[in-house]
Amino acid sequence: MDWFTGFFDWMAALPPVWAYLTLFAVAYGENIVPPIPGDMVVVFGGYLAGIGKLNLLACIGLSTVGGAIGFMTMYAVGYRVGKAVTTSDRYSWLPQNGFEKARRWMNRYGYGVVAANRFLSGARSVISLTVGMAEMSLWKTAWWSTVSSAVWCALITYAGFTVGENWEIIAVYLRAYGRIVIGVLLFGGLAYVLYRYRDRIFEEDDARPGA
Secondary structure (H helix, E strand, O other), X not given: OHHHHHXXXXXXXXXXXXXXXXXXXXXXXXXXOOXXXXXXXXXXXXXXXXXXXXXXXXXXXXXXXXXXXXXXXXXXXXXXXXXXXXXXXXXXXXXXXXXXXXXXHHHHHHXXXXXXXXXXXXXXXXXXXHHHHOOOOHHHHHHHHHHHHHHHHHHHHHHHHHHHHHHHHHHHHHHHHHHHHHHHHHHHHHHHXXXXXXXXXXXXXXXXXXX
């Protein structure tokens, strides 16, 4: 937190219009470069609104739009990568059947993941890339990513607005929450891989002559 103190002091000293632009840019950038502490800056924007320097609704709106556009930027990157994988001979060595199966799965269940993406700290960029590679509907993805961004940004902005000078406590909780989410996702991914590996072993055993 000490490392960011200079940044927050700088942001607090900005004229409102530049503070708003900073909030938008950081909310956008965290989707492109995940180490950017976008949520902390959004919370700080709520604090600035609480002391009357910024407007609460403007902070929520700008961080929502910035986050949604950032998500859709990575969606576009994933979309282009997905197209290249399925149409270019350069990637013919990749398991096309597996890729197609993953794409069908994402198109069936993936909008729930998009709707939850803002609550999955540390996985947002991966989700947006994956959704793009699966060539999911542009408009549905844009809608659900915007809804997700709006709900999350409203919650953490209002939290910063409410706690005032104790806004750093929210940042501490967000970091702990992010670690828990990443841990759960890693554990879930490992469990899924082991589950699929076990099923493949069983299928190979069943396919052997005399089994």
